[in-house]
Amino acid sequence: MNQRRRNVLPLNKVKVDDFFWNKYTRLVTDQIIPYQWEALNDCVEDAEPSHCIKNFEIAAGLREGEFEGAVFQDTDLAKWLEAVAYSLAYEPDAELEKRADAMIDLIGKAQQPDGYLDTYFIIKEPDKKFCNLREGHELYTAGHFMEAAVAYYQVTGKEKFLHIMQRVADLICEVFHQEAFQQAVPGHEEVEIGLIRLYQVTGERRYLEMAKDFVDRRGTEPNYLIHESEKESWIDIFKDVNPFFPQYSQCHKPVRMQDTAEGHAVRAVYLYCAMADLAYEYQDEGLLHACEKLYDNIIKKRMYLTGGIGSSGAYERFTTDYDLPNDTNYAESCASIGLALFCRRMLAITGEEKYAETMECALMNTVTAGIALDGKSFFYVNPLEVWPDNCMDHTSMAHVKPVRQKWFGCACCPPNIARTLASLGEYVYATQENDLWVNLFVGGEAEASFGGIPVKAEVETRFPFEGKVKLALTAEKEAKGTIRLRIPSYASEISLSCDGKTVTAEAGSYAKIPFEGTKKEITLSFVMPPHFVYANPKVRADAGKVAVKRGPLVYCMEQADNGENLSNLFVDTTVEPVVTYESGLLGGTDVIRLSGKRMDAEAWSSDALYAEKRVPLKETELTLVPYCYWGNRKTGEMQTWMKFLQ
Amino acid sequence: MNQRRRNVLPLNKVKVDDFFWNKYTRLVTDQIIPYQWEALNDCVEDAEPSHCIKNFEIAAGLREGEFEGAVFQDTDLAKWLEAVAYSLAYEPDAELEKRADAMIDLIGKAQQPDGYLDTYFIIKEPDKKFCNLREGHELYTAGHFMEAAVAYYQVTGKEKFLHIMQRVADLICEVFHQEAFQQAVPGHEEVEIGLIRLYQVTGERRYLEMAKDFVDRRGTEPNYLIHESEKESWIDIFKDVNPFFPQYSQCHKPVRMQDTAEGHAVRAVYLYCAMADLAYEYQDEGLLHACEKLYDNIIKKRMYLTGGIGSSGAYERFTTDYDLPNDTNYAESCASIGLALFCRRMLAITGEEKYAETMECALMNTVTAGIALDGKSFFYVNPLEVWPDNCMDHTSMAHVKPVRQKWFGCACCPPNIARTLASLGEYVYATQENDLWVNLFVGGEAEASFGGIPVKAEVETRFPFEGKVKLALTAEKEAKGTIRLRIPSYASEISLSCDGKTVTAEAGSYAKIPFEGTKKEITLSFVMPPHFVYANPKVRADAGKVAVKRGPLVYCMEQADNGENLSNLFVDTTVEPVVTYESGLLGGTDVIRLSGKRMDAEAWSSDALYAEKRVPLKETELTLVPYCYWGNRKTGEMQTWMKFLQ
Structure with a gap:
């Protein structure tokens, strides 16, 4: 391999002032960080309370009460701190830094004498630490705090947070080399990334080695995650609502033998990030080759045109090759963030342009779609087609939301989007x-x-x-x-x-x-004229359909421009798309117009559900806006893959 | 209203010997009843054990052990006995009757001194009887046994089973008029039907009145099912995996105010059956009008072309008007049976042909599709489009099975199909x-x-x-x-x-x-030439698609005849369908051939997932078989709604 990596340019060396991105990056400091602060403190009206800071206060002995929120609730604070760190890099803010310092102090107070740090277990299950690695999310949480601590140290030079997280890392290195944990791996990957970043700033090689051990152990026999629930110490956290299966946590086979992207999409790409980092650090050709194979499988068989990944709503997971349903999928914002992170690492190692393109695709379509143009609401799930009427609670469509949500019980996406936007510069430049x-x-x-x-x-x-x-x-x-x-x-x-x-x-x-x-x-x-895109004929969901791209941007139809029932529209692909910049629309955007036809629903004169006579088509114009801007107007239908006249 | 109902002709007055139906009805005695007997006794290899008879033996004190199976496991036996009764009507079988008598003796022994009869609660939760009407299924189970007892009495003239079930009915009439149960209704409707049938043979009016009370109470305040879980006596059976919501059990409003079919589809149509019966018995125009409105809503907005109902895999439920996805739906076999039962009742009251047509549609498409041509395996879920590759466990598609299953943990469909086929004569004739x-x-x-x-x-x-x-x-x-x-x-x-x-x-x-x-x-x-059918343009899933029917039969493409990737096929609707009878295929069937085109997948020369160049179409012939016969050959794709060339 013998390569030198292209390293990111430190964020305080980069200033983003961009025609497209300012819409978003300016939200980070103006809206998202203050808003998420409110959310962390349960002050957002009509949004599910986070209880995150209260949990830390309880764990620190500063307040009475019970733990509330998801088992991984602590990460809300970690991701907020990471975003704050990045934002301080290019826009110093003494007030905000003071607030972050106070949070770091609180984290320090919540930390246990042995270095342990996870408020769910400290408050709720003190005797069950590391007893459910499948779903306990302690290592995942630690990973996010490590990333935040590294970012905060790099930007502010302050070491306190870093030291807190080194104590956590030291504890992990100790525990996970004990006899009982020789084969243990985290159910949700992330700590591997955190440990590697911690190694990169501290030079403590044991952190890198721990990350390597976690990656090397995964999927090998005896398979810790599969057998974990047979242990006496096991604690059932999610009450077996979703039975565990090995692919879910990518432990179905050793990582070097994996050549299809499997299981929970966020977990998968976080693993691949760590694999790429380790491939570089150890100049490990075999591991790099596995990364290339996994990337290939995603790009050639399992990724939406928008850079979304995760075809199944249940388990938020990869399914099978070419299975890319447009309306029932998950395609979590966090999964696309993870994909961009993975691509950034692969690009850093190989210098191959394709990785930049995938990274750009994920960032400019799905990740940006994940946040409203006012920065106040967020998509978790990113479908390519939405009919709001059938996105009903208590149905198979319950995970799909036609409107961005304020803040979620499981609030991984909003802060993850924030930290991604705040660190955009790291995706733009690299030096070698x-x-x-x-x-x-x-x-x-x-x-x-x-x-x-x-x-x-x-x-x-x-x-x-x-x-x-x-x-x-x-x-x-x-x-x-x-x-x-x-x-x-x-x-x-x-x-x-x-x-x-x-x-x-x-x-x-x-x-x-x-x-x-x-x-x-x-x-x-x-x-880069707007152009039609077709899917591989093996993608059943897109057969007979066409999409429109211009450069990196995928476009979509919205009800706001095209009336209701977008399924009744057909594109005439013999007419070239026409692009116009409209400064008054969605904060300024290109709009693409197509010729096509619309089923004349009026001609369906009866109230029958089925009939022998089909309705005629009539001429119409179709108007498309960038996918990343969808759902920023009145609630309505959206469609990315459109039928076309054969 | 002032009408006399068209009553069914007793089954021993009807002999079915039919070109189409013999394939199925002969299975009832030759295959299904003996096979289901094996299943009830846990003797079917590779099938999930039923444990049903063991549960009765344990409840009767004849064997030691724990209850096993679903909370409604007893109904396996009820539905088997009902099927046996019908089969004895037109084909006496002393051996089989002896076996049924022995089962009835066993049921009698399992019955409690106060008349109570439900082995789950007798064995497992003796202090929690009637403490979870939402999901306890005691009344549902009782209803099925009442139906079986009436059928057995009508065919054999033997009263023992009837008396057992009268004691159950008497207990129900007593308990559900006590103060604490004044507003109580069953979470899963069915006992209403059973009580009415019991009334019809015994003349005991209190059974009819109890059924009427259950129907009248539903959805009125105070809403028993909504508040049941707040009671001290509440027992959580399904561990809240699926949180309750009122529509699920049709208790969201009083039944006379319901004008859209809501919630769990089987529950819904069983309720509508009871409403129709009561509308007649009480000559209640208002109730009949509600039935007509609900029927209309189903037929005009919420039913698949195949007579399937229930658009959502989660909760097996109705969703919203025109929401009829073809590949992710539930469309349970039992729901179509219930729809046929409802239509039979509405036909009996009104004499309107449309009800016969819907009944025929449900029976000849979905109910028959529910059983393999060898009678040994069954569909629970009846999609209109299947791609076996993506019907994976632990995904949103997990409920869809591309292959019929031998016997299910929740085995409602196989015995329900058996009793329906065995009682076919009741659908054919009526007298007034x-x-x-x-x-x-x-x-x-x-x-x-x-x-x-x-x-x-x-x-x-x-x-x-x-x-x-x-x-x-x-x-x-x-x-x-x-x-x-x-x-x-x-x-x-x-x-x-x-x-x-x-x-x-x-x-x-x-x-x-x-x-x-x-x-x-x-x-x-x-x-009745084969012809193309189109869906109302509001049905988004079917826009740009066409189906083929001949008479009552819906046709579909299968991979066995058309190769893989049925999504790549387009029908040319300008060419008339051609029908041929093929005696060697699927036990003898009409086959319909269409002209069309196929996307030339070979022309997609790269391994890219997306590209700018679309593949050309090439001429092809499409071969369709009746939907009811799908999945009887090699596992493969199936598609009912097909794209057509605009």
């Missing part, structure tokens, strides 16, 4: 020796260095609504390096120039632009 | 004074009477594969009456004659043919 990698077209500034000399990069673009990117580089003094600028596979008529001179650029790769001197101006322009 | 009603075209003989004079009716037909019915009537001596022969709405070019003379006949009604003398020969012939 004297190479600066530009992975996403996001306006703003970044500070890299070539041979120790600071180099400022300024990006201007109206992407994804225009295929033009201006990148201005200024070095403090004479410097030498390389810009690796992504040329997406959806680009055509590509024109790349540096200081007016043409540079070779090929779609689906990274262009290599040498930098010498103190200043360079790079201009990339390409065409 | 000197009218003989012929509702279904089923070969065989029946014995009616006109003015006390026995009249034999002999029917010859190859329906539904031919639209020709010969009905020969012979009276023992001069008699006077009327034949009411159904002319289905799907009939065209109708020709009806009696002894060579033309009689008026209109599609969608009953023809009236006077009988005078001792002999008449009636010949009905009509055309």
